[in-house]
Structure formats: structure tokens, C-alpha cells
Amino acid sequence: MxxxxxxxxxxxxxxxxxxxxxxxxxxxxxxxxxxxxxxxxxxxxxxxxxxxxxxxxxxxxxxxxxxxxxxxxxxxxxxxxxxxxxxxxxxxxxxxxxxxxxxxxxxxxxxxxxxxxxxxxxxDGKVNSSFVMTEPHPGGGSDPGMIATRAERDGDAWRIHGHKWFISGAAVARHFILIARTDPNPEEKRRHLSAFLFHADQPGWRIVRRIDNMGPDEHGGVCELEFDGLTIPDENRLMEVGDGLKLTQIRLGPARLTHCMRWLGLAKRCMEIAQEYVSRREGFGIRLADRESVQLKLGEVAHDIQIGRLLVMNAAWKLDQGDRARTEVSSAKIHVADTLHKAVDTALQLNGARGYSKDTILEWVYRYARCARLVDGASEVHKMVLARFYAKEGSDYWKWG
The missing domain is CATH 1.10.540.10 (Acyl-CoA dehydrogenase/oxidase, N-terminal domain)
Incomplete structure (x- = not known):
């Protein structure tokens, strides 16, 4: 490219x-x-x-x-x-x-x-939205084959029963995309899901709680939801019956990559805060920026951020060519999530107590960064994806084009 x-x-x-x-x-x-x-x-x-x-x-x-x-x-x-x-x-x-x-x-x-x-x-910015997929055990999390929330046909509508949790943005969302099981066969793992649209004002569902976490929270937090007969007209089904898994794949690939794009911005901001501070802070007769140990820390993070940018750009380019870029997105997700944590940890360390305080945004980013290795597929799941592709392709895993 x-x-x-x-x-x-x-x-x-x-x-x-x-x-x-x-x-x-x-x-x-x-x-x-x-x-x-x-x-x-x-x-x-x-x-x-x-x-x-x-x-x-x-x-x-x-x-x-x-x-x-x-x-x-x-x-x-x-x-x-x-x-x-x-x-x-x-x-x-x-x-x-x-x-x-x-x-x-x-x-x-x-x-x-x-x-x-x-x-x-x-x-238009008039409403917030939410994607309703993840479930508590024994339902589906990283493995969508385990999704248990049911959508049962009732004439020209579907009735929803089930349990979801860690649903981002649900507390303020008005428009929801729901993934539910439409094929009751537990052995069916590819065409068992369908996707539906519903509005916050519809009866038959409720927010059980807004789940407390390390924070900081995005707007609407992460919520636990219960469905007890929510009725969704068939006209509000997305794609065909059985296309729910396909829809999640269409959504999650680019979504994972845009997380990485944003995280790179945060990582660079952490570097800005660190560089500004070490450039003026002195100790024992020398600026922190002039200490080799500090330079090594900042140089390593700068190196990792640039690798992350190249991984993201490669995946973005492949998506623009119509490729699903599964390995490229997974590689970017693993690396950039780790890099964000390293960047903020380094910046916090170099700022000392100032970094641990709320005088900067570093402690905010530090807490936020920990979820990067979990959201949209834990890092371990993405490494499994890479291993499967490598086992299938061998040395062609590194082919060009």
C-alpha cells in the first residue's frame, strides 16, 4: 500500500x-x-x-x-x-x-x-444505540455458538426471552440491535442466530442493573438486561433468518479496528503528557528528559505506537479493498491494546504522584486501558484466531497481497 x-x-x-x-x-x-x-x-x-x-x-x-x-x-x-x-x-x-x-x-x-x-x-445525534449480544454463563460471550436468548416466531412477529449482560450504552440507548437464537437446535452453530431491532420504549424487557466497574464509563455504561416476551415485528428483523452470526462478523471486524484507531490517539496523548513533564522536571541536578533510563522508556513506547499505526493502516487498507482482514484486525487488536496500557503506564510512572492523581487524565486512561484487552474479543481469543489461520496456511500466512 x-x-x-x-x-x-x-x-x-x-x-x-x-x-x-x-x-x-x-x-x-x-x-x-x-x-x-x-x-x-x-x-x-x-x-x-x-x-x-x-x-x-x-x-x-x-x-x-x-x-x-x-x-x-x-x-x-x-x-x-x-x-x-x-x-x-x-x-x-x-x-x-x-x-x-x-x-x-x-x-x-x-x-x-x-x-x-x-x-x-x-x-443525526438524536439518539444513542446499543448492541445486545453478550450473555452470562452458560450463554454466549466470546463464543456466539453458546447464545441462549431465544427469538420465537409468533405470526408476523418474534417474541424474545433471555438474559444479556455487559451491554454497552444500554442505560441511555433508544435504539437497540439484538442477537438471539432462532434455531433451537443446540448443535447448530452457524445459522442459529438472527438479528433484530427494538426501541427502548417497547414493553417486554428491562434493565436489571447498570453494572459497576473500574470505570470510567462510556455513556450508558454496561448493563444487565432481561427479556420476558419483548415482541418485535418481523419488519424489524435485520438480514435473513439465520444471518445473525454473519451480521456480528460484519459489525465486529471494523469495530475492533476503530477501537484501535482511537486507542492509538490516547496512547499518543499519554506520550504528550509524559514528554511535557519530563522536559521540565528536574531531580538531582538533571532533567528527567536527559536521563537515559527515561529516554529508553519513551523510545520503546514510541516504537510500539508506530508498529500499531502500521498494523491498523494495513488492516484498514485491506478492508477498503473488500477483504475481511481477519488476521490483520486481530493482530492490530492484540498489539494496540497492549500498547495503550504500556503508554499510559509509562506516562504515569514518569509523572510520579502527579500521574496517579487526578491532576492529569492519566489515571482515567489507566483504568480505561485495562478493558482494551477484553472488549470485542479478549486478546487470547484473537491469538487463537491467528493460530488457526497459521495452522491452515503455514508459511502462506505471511503472504503479500
């Missing part, structure tokens, strides 16, 4: 950087700008969103005819990395999870009517 940026994408990159510096970074230092779950207050978020729209920096992943920027994956990689130099950035530009992945899959597989009714309000 050619690593020369499209001039339009580079121009957007600079505009995003300027917007983040001017409008978003100054908000991080004021506790009044946060909600009780340590994210930006939604009313303030909505003010930022209007500014982003006015600046032409809205919904980079969506087509222009829907009000987005229509960027390819390579262009999104550039945009998202700059957006997440601030912990508030992705939400301000409408490229934060889980809405980001939900918009993508609805744009890809939805009917025109479904796009108009369910996708457009998310693109």
Missing part, C-alpha cells in the same frame, strides 16, 4: 487536531464537565457536537447523503487517531463506540426503511 495520505484526509486530520486543541482539551481539567460516571456531561457533549457539525467534522464513517463525511477506513484511521487525543473526542465527533459500530452495520445491511427509521437518528 501507498502510505501517502490523501490530501483531503490530511486536511481533515489537521482540522480535527485544531478542533480538539481549541474546544475539547480545555474541558478535561474541570470536574464540573464530567457526569457521575466520569464521562463528559451529555448536555455539554451535545454542545460540542453542534460545534463539530458546524466545523464539518461530523460522523466521519457515514455517507455524505446521510450527513457524514464518507471516509474510507484509511481516512477514518487518520481522523479517529486525532479525535481520541482527548478522552471526550470520539463522542463529540459521533465516532464513539457503540454507536460507531451500530451505524456501520445498519448502513451495510439495513433496508432503506430500516436505515431511515433506525440509522438516521443515530447519525
Amino acid at each position: 501507498d502510505f501517502t495520505l490523501d490530501p483531503r484526509h490530511d486536511e481533515l486530520r489537521l482540522k480535527v487536531r485544531e478542533f480538539v486543541d481549541e474546544h475539547i482539551l480545555p474541558l478535561e481539567s474541570d470536574p464540573a464537565n464530567y457526569n457521575e460516571f466520569e464521562n463528559i456531561r451529555m448536555s455539554l457533549r451535545d454542545e460540542l457536537r453542534q460545534k463539530a457539525k458546524d466545523a464539518g467534522l461530523w460522523a466521519p464513517q457515514m455517507p455524505r447523503e446521510r450527513g457524514g463525511l464518507g471516509l474510507p477506513m484509511v481516512g477514518q484511521a487518520v481522523f479517529y487517531e486525532e479525535a481520541n487525543r482527548s478522552i471526550f473526542g470520539p463522542s463529540a465527533f459521533n465516532c464513539a463506540a457503540p454507536d460507531d459500530g451500530n451505524m456501520r452495520v445498519l448502513e451495510t445491511v439495513g433496508t432503506q426503511a430500516q436505515k431511515d427509521a433506525w440509522l438516521q437518528p443515530i447519525v
Whole structure:
């Protein structure tokens, strides 16, 4: 691939950087700008969103005819990395999870009517959304073959019974994408799932609890849900009966990669904070930046971030060519998740007590970074994916093209 940026994408990159510096970074230092779950207050978020729209920096992943920027994956990689130099950035530009992945899959597989009714309000920033898949044991987590929530046909509708948990954004979402079992045969592992759309106001389901965790929480947290007869009209089924697993694969591949794009931005921000501090902090007659031990730490993180950027760009390019890029996305997910944790751990260590305090965002990022090795498939699952492909392809695993 050619690593020369499209001039339009580079121009957007600079505009995003300027917007983040001017409008978003100054908000991080004021506790009044946060909600009780340590994210930006939604009313303030909505003010930022209007500014982003006015600046032409809205919904980079969506087509222009829907009000987005229509960027390819390579262009999104550039945009998202700059957006997440601030912990508030992705939400301000409408490229934060889980809405980001939900918009993508609805744009890809939805009917025109479904796009108009369910996708457009998310693109416009009028509603939040949620993807409802993960279940407590013995239901499905990383293994979708274990999903137990049932969708049973009832004339022109489906009735849903089951139990889900760790559902991102559910507490504030209005539009939901649900994955449920439509083939009751427990031996069926490929065509056993279907996908459905439902609205928060529909009866037959409830939020059992918002699950407390290390935080900080995205808007809507992670929730436990119970379904006891939710009725969904068949017109709100996504794709064909039995295509639920296919839909999850369509959604999760790009979603994993966009996580990586955002995490690289956060990793770079941690480096900025570390570099600024060691450049002025002195001890025992020498600046920290002049100590070889400090230089080695920062050089190693810079090295790992650049490897992550190359992995992400390679996967993004392959997705733009129509490839599923399964190994490329998994490699990026493993490496960038580890790199984010290393970057913030290094920055926190170099800042000392200042890093451990709330005087910077480092402790916020440190807690957030730990979930990177879990969300959208634990690192171990992605390593298993790589091992399976290698066992199948041998030396061709490293083929070019």
C-alpha cells in the first residue's frame, strides 16, 4: 500500500487536531464537565457536537447523503487517531463506540426503511444505540455458538426471552440491535442466530442493573438486561433468518479496528503528557528528559505506537479493498491494546504522584486501558484466531497481497 495520505484526509486530520486543541482539551481539567460516571456531561457533549457539525467534522464513517463525511477506513484511521487525543473526542465527533459500530452495520445491511427509521437518528445525534449480544454463563460471550436468548416466531412477529449482560450504552440507548437464537437446535452453530431491532420504549424487557466497574464509563455504561416476551415485528428483523452470526462478523471486524484507531490517539496523548513533564522536571541536578533510563522508556513506547499505526493502516487498507482482514484486525487488536496500557503506564510512572492523581487524565486512561484487552474479543481469543489461520496456511500466512 501507498502510505501517502490523501490530501483531503490530511486536511481533515489537521482540522480535527485544531478542533480538539481549541474546544475539547480545555474541558478535561474541570470536574464540573464530567457526569457521575466520569464521562463528559451529555448536555455539554451535545454542545460540542453542534460545534463539530458546524466545523464539518461530523460522523466521519457515514455517507455524505446521510450527513457524514464518507471516509474510507484509511481516512477514518487518520481522523479517529486525532479525535481520541482527548478522552471526550470520539463522542463529540459521533465516532464513539457503540454507536460507531451500530451505524456501520445498519448502513451495510439495513433496508432503506430500516436505515431511515433506525440509522438516521443515530447519525443525526438524536439518539444513542446499543448492541445486545453478550450473555452470562452458560450463554454466549466470546463464543456466539453458546447464545441462549431465544427469538420465537409468533405470526408476523418474534417474541424474545433471555438474559444479556455487559451491554454497552444500554442505560441511555433508544435504539437497540439484538442477537438471539432462532434455531433451537443446540448443535447448530452457524445459522442459529438472527438479528433484530427494538426501541427502548417497547414493553417486554428491562434493565436489571447498570453494572459497576473500574470505570470510567462510556455513556450508558454496561448493563444487565432481561427479556420476558419483548415482541418485535418481523419488519424489524435485520438480514435473513439465520444471518445473525454473519451480521456480528460484519459489525465486529471494523469495530475492533476503530477501537484501535482511537486507542492509538490516547496512547499518543499519554506520550504528550509524559514528554511535557519530563522536559521540565528536574531531580538531582538533571532533567528527567536527559536521563537515559527515561529516554529508553519513551523510545520503546514510541516504537510500539508506530508498529500499531502500521498494523491498523494495513488492516484498514485491506478492508477498503473488500477483504475481511481477519488476521490483520486481530493482530492490530492484540498489539494496540497492549500498547495503550504500556503508554499510559509509562506516562504515569514518569509523572510520579502527579500521574496517579487526578491532576492529569492519566489515571482515567489507566483504568480505561485495562478493558482494551477484553472488549470485542479478549486478546487470547484473537491469538487463537491467528493460530488457526497459521495452522491452515503455514508459511502462506505471511503472504503479500
